[in-house]
Amino acid sequence: MQNWIKGLIGISLFLLLLEAMLLYSIRLVSYPFLFYSSLLYLLALLLALYLGDFNAPKRTNKKR
Structure with a gap:
């Protein structure tokens, strides 16, 4: 991985943690909501990474 x-x-994980602490400090959301939203965020990030890696141009050894 690059x-x-x-x-x-x-950076995105740090920002997510910061946002979670900020939201909980002003009592906007509860812990389960934070947990599930961060889980969804991580899943989306991993999916985007996997798809980006999957769609990368393949290296071929064919002779021209």
Whole structure:
């Protein structure tokens, strides 16, 4: 995996954690909602990474 993808994942996870702490500190949402929304977010991120890797141009060894 490329380094910029790892950085993107790290930044997005950090922002998700920050958002969760902020929302819980002002008592907007409860813990289960935070848990499920973060789970959905992670699933979407992994799916996007997998699809992006899947749709990447394949390396072929065919001679022209």
